[in-house]
Amino acid sequence: MTKKKTITVTSEDRERLERLFVSSLAAAFLDKPYLNDLRQELEQANVVGRGEVPADVVTMNSTVVIKDMKSKETETFTLVYPDEANIADGRLSILAPLGIAILGYRVGDTIRWKIPNGEGRWRVERIVYQPEREGIPA
Template sequence: MKESTKQLILLQEDYQLLKSHTRLVAENESIESKSARKLAAELENNPLVLERDLFPKDVIRIHSEVTLQDLKTKKEVSFTLVLPGEANVQLKKVSIYAPMGTAVIGYKQGDEFRWEMPSGERAYTILRVTNPE
């Protein structure tokens, strides 16, 4: 679904967690299972997996603060990417298995991507990425 030839970059600990957890979520019939299946496919597509000391500061990972801009409407949206149990719309914490969470993981500041959202396919650019230390 991501119309990009860019290789995903993932933090080693995120990759290991997502590889095991994504299979379980994908097998369930839940709201998150469709996104989990898409993410599982992305994880099989030879991502670049890096240790923390080599991980670029502008690449989205779990607990990244992200600001995107919709390429059509120019509207900006900001959120923190989190694990499902931490998701909270009011606090702008988006689950890795929400369509937007699945779309952004492994991409970096400046990247553009297209992704199928509940409202249809959308195109975004990643304006800012802030990662915890």
């Protein structure tokens, strides 16, 4: 993990992610170092209520446009829990390395993160949809 910045997460997202760590689904990922990275991120996170999260922060169920700084290509993903993930439909699991990487970051932030084939760099270009900004209940 090469993230240095403290991320911002909602208290609801943090609680649900902590429950995920002890679920049978997460057991399949226990040998993945990035799961520990997510745990560390959450331990150090700036935790806020749903009404306090800035509109430019990537939260769970946010749809975000990110730019690969190497290829200069942009992709749009919705950050979801593993049971809702379908990368073909643009639904990126929070347990995927890139999912962990973007959680809690803000528009304009550049993220460096270890991925299976090295290290990647992405920039959060914009948030198309954020449930908290839209007033959608958790």
